[in-house]
Amino acid sequence: MSEIDHRDGVSRRKVLECMTWCGTGVLWTISGGVPHSLGIMGEAQAADSRGLTFLQISDSHVGFDKPANPNALGTLEEAITKVNALPQKPAFMIHTGDITHLSKDKEFDDADHIISQSRLDVHYVPGEHDLIDPDQGKVYRERYGKATKGAGWYSFDANGVHFIGLVNVVDLKAGGLGNLGNEQLEWLEGDVKGRPASTPIVLFAHIPLWTVAQDWGWGTQDGAQALGYLKKFGSVTVLNGHIHQVMQKVEGNVTFHTARSTAFPQPAPGTAPSPGPMKVPDDQLRKMLGIANVTFKQNEQRLAIIDSPLQG
Amino acid sequence: MLRPIIACSALGAVVGSVLAGGVLFARAEGTPNAVTIDNFFFTPGTITVKTGTTVTWTNRDDIPHGIASSNNAFKKSAALDTDESYSFTFTTPGTYQYFCYLHPKMVGSIVVEQ
Numbered sequence: 001m002s003e004i005d006h007r008d009g010v011s012r013r014k015v016l017e018c019m020t021w022c023g024t025g026v027l028w029t030i031s032g033g034v035p036h037s038l039g040i041m042g043e044a045q046a047a048d049s050r051g052l053t054f055l056q057i058s059d060s061h062v063g064f065d066k067p068a069n070p071n072a073l074g075t076l077e078e079a080i081t082k083v084n085a086l087p088q089k090p091a092f093m094i095h096t097g098d099i100t101h102l103s104k105d106k107e108f109d110d111a112d113h114i115i116s117q118s119r120l121d122v123h124y125v126p127g128e129h130d131l132i133d134p135d136q137g138k139v140y141r142e143r144y145g146k147a148t149k150g151a152g153w154y155s156f157d158a159n160g161v162h163f164i165g166l167v168n169v170v171d172l173k174a175g176g177l178g179n180l181g182n183e184q185l186e187w188l189e190g191d192v193k194g195r196p197a198s199t200p201i202v203l204f205a206h207i208p209l210w211t212v213a214q215d216w217g218w219g220t221q222d223g224a225q226a227l228g229y230l231k232k233f234g235s236v237t238v239l240n241g242h243i244h245q246v247m248q249k250v251e252g253n254v255t256f257h258t259a260r261s262t263a264f265p266q267p268a269p270g271t272a273p274s275p276g277p278m279k280v281p282d283d284q285l286r287k288m289l290g291i292a293n294v295t296f297k298q299n300e301q302r303l304a305i306i307d308s309p310l311q312g
Numbered sequence: 313m314l315r316p317i318i319a320c321s322a323l324g325a326v327v328g329s330v331l332a333g334g335v336l337f338a339r340a341e342g343t344p345n346a347v348t349i350d351n352f353f354f355t356p357g358t359i360t361v362k363t364g365t366t367v368t369w370t371n372r373d374d375i376p377h378g379i380a381s382s383n384n385a386f387k388k389s390a391a392l393d394t395d396e397s398y399s400f401t402f403t404t405p406g407t408y409q410y411f412c413y414l415h416p417k418m419v420g421s422i423v424v425e426q
Contacts, residue, residue, distance in 0.1 A: 066374040066394065067374070068374065101376070102376060102391065102393060103391075128414045128415075129376070129414075132376065132378065132390075132391035132414070134390065172413055172414075172416040173416055174380075174382035174409065174410070174411035174416055174419055175411065175416060175417065175419050176416045176417075177416070177417070215417065216352075216417065217415055217416060217417035273351045274351035274352040274353075274373075275352060276351065276352065276373055276374055276375050277374045277375065
C-alpha cells in the first residue's frame, strides 16, 4: 500500500510545500492536501484499485509546427502511448481543450486518430484554438458538442462523482479574462442544485477558473461566481489547461490544478515577456510535456493527482 | 534543474523583443498604417491615420491572434496564424478600440482623423 492512502487534513506548511513543488514540474501527487514525490508511475497506480481513476490530457495543439515543438502530433502520440502503458486502465479521459492549433478539419482528424488509440471515452471541452474555424466553433460542436448545451458545456456522473465540463473561451471581452457568461452560469447553478453536499465535484474547463496571472489573461473573470454555486460541497476539484504547466492551489474545500500540455511548454508567470510557446533545449522538451492521472477514493476529500511528464 | 533553462529562455526572449522593437519602430515610421503583433502586444498600441486609410495588422507571434472591435464598430478578422495579415479601411472618423479575441488582454486603438 502506498502512503497516499492514509493521509487527511491539510496544514499551511504542506500547502506551501505543494505550491513550491508545483513550479518545478516534478512528478508528484496530492491526497488529503499532502504532496508526495513519486519515483515511478506504478507506485501510485498500485495504491488502490477500488476508486475511480481517470486521465486528463490538455493542449495537444495538433497542427503546431513552430520551433518550440515542430511535431506536436508526435508528442501527442507519445502521450497516448504512455496512457496505454498504464498498469491500471483509467475509466475515461478528459481533454481540457486546445485539441488543435487552428481548428482545421485535418487537425481534428489527426488528433482523433491518435487519441482514439487509447480506446477510452474522452470528454472534451474546447480551448480558444478549437473555435477559430470560419464558423467560429461549428467544426468543434459538430464533432464533440452533440450532447452539450450552449457553446459545449455539460455534466455527467461516474462512480458517484459529478463531473462538469465548462466553456470559458467564448465571447471574450476586450481587456478581460476567460468568460463563462450568464447563460452558462445559470445552467451551472441549476445543475448542482439539489445534489447532496457530499457529492464530490470535478469541474473542468480550458482556462484556469482561478487567476494565475492577470497580466497574461490566465484566469476567468466570472470564475468566482461559478465557484460560489459549489460552496456547499465538501470536495471540489477544478482541472484546467491553457497555461501548459503544472500549477496547484488548495483553497478551503477546492483544489485547483492545471495540467501540462502535450505540445509545448509556456513560461512561468513573470519569467518571460509573453506567455507564448517556450523553446527549450531538445533534451528538455519531453520533461515539460505530459499527462495527469486523477484518482478518487471513497471517503477521501481530495482527489489524488499525479502529473507525469513524457520523459524523466 | 529547470531554473537555469527558464531564466536562459526568458533572457533570449527579452533580447529578441528588444531587437524586434527596433525593427518595428523603423517599420512603423515608414508606414504609419501598420500594426504588428509581437509577444502578445499590438505595436504601436495606438496609431492615428487619415480617413480612408487601410490599416494592416500582421502577426509575428508563434500563436494565432484575432482582431475584433471592442464595440463591433468594424469587421473582425479571421484568426491570423504566424506572418498572416488582416487589413481594414477606416472611412469614418473616430477612435476605434480593438482587442485580440483569443487573448483579450491584448488591446489597441486606431484614431481616424478627417
